[in-house]
Amino acid sequence: MKQQNKRNGFTLIETLIVLTIFSVLSLTAIVSFKPVQEELIAEQFFDQLQKDILFAQQHAVMIRVPCTLMFDEEETGYRIRLGRADVTKDLIKRQLPEGMKLITDTLGLKVSFLANGNISASGKIRVVYRQQTYKITFYLGKGRFVVSKQ
Secondary structure, three states, X not given: OOOOOOOXXXXXXXXXXXXXXXXXXXXXXXXXXXXXXXXXXXXXXXXXXXXXXXXXXXXXXXXXXXXXEEEOOOOOEEEEEEOOOOOOOEXXXXXXXXXXXXXXXXXXXXXXXXXXOOEOOOEXXXXXXXXXXXXXXXXOOOOOEEEEEO
């Protein structure tokens, strides 16, 4: 009988080539996900901000006391307080994601929701994140607002 010489595996070189190809493909996928991750961070922030603004408006209507959305002067975050005074307790306090910056245009640092849900003043705030600018516009009448990408 003849003995057959069977190869039951791969050589070291073949294995290294396959691992190298897999590593290069994995690395390119990870690098391409960075912009997607930054976009999701911004999307999550604006989603949370919209929910917090609606909370402030609904809270003011529900308890018949004005609520104020205050942006920090250091541009690190925002808070929601009951009433218009600066001495009241925070209902909500949030930090901005790293690299995000608030720029007040025509609105200033405070947005007050009156007891009927209307906003006290209209205006705009810009948010800059990773070379992308977003604009938050507050309209008079029932506290409507829009977040748009510029």
